[in-house]
Amino acid sequence: MGESMNAREIYRLVVNQYGESYQVDKAIEEMGELIQALIKYRQHGTNKDNVAEEMADVEIILSELKLIFSNRESVKEWKKYKLERLESNVKKDRLNEEKFQTEFF
Numbered sequence: 133m134g135e136s137m138n139a140r141e142i143y144r145l146v147v148n149q150y151g152e153s154y155q156v157d158k159a160i161e162e163m164g165e166l167i168q169a170l171i172k173y174r175q176h177g178t179n180k181d182n183v184a185e186e187m188a189d190v191e192i193i194l195s196e197l198k199l200i201f202s203n204r205e206s207v208k209e210w211k212k213y214k215l216e217r218l219e220s221n222v223k224k225d226r227l228n229e230e231k232f233q234t235e236f237f
Contacts, residue, residue, distance in 0.1 A: 143196045152200045159193040166190050 137145065147155055166186040173179045198204045 139195065140199075143192075143199050147196055147199055155193070155196050155200060159197055162186070162189045162193045 150158075166183075166189070169179060169183045169186040173183050198207055
């Protein structure tokens with residue numbers, strides 16, 4: 133048996149084998165399965181292992197989508213921007229909450 137491939141090689145192999153269009157459809161399917169697992173978790177409070185499994189599938193397919201759309205760097209930049217914005221929003225909310233607590237309690 134040969135050497136194991138790294139993750140990026142596997143993503144490329146999958147996209148080449150099944151095609152871009154099929155993998156885009158697969159991404160939609162995998163994200164739908166994650167949504168279903170989250171709904172079951174929210175309704176029943178169990179199912180954490182299934183949520184983890186579906187999250188892994190979505191992470192894998194997202195990496196394949198970055199390959200298909202050749203946008204790994206763009207995604208990285210957007211993620212940085214979104215995280216900075218999220219941090220700013222959380223800090224603003226915390227300040228507003230503290231101000232509310234001080235004024236009304």
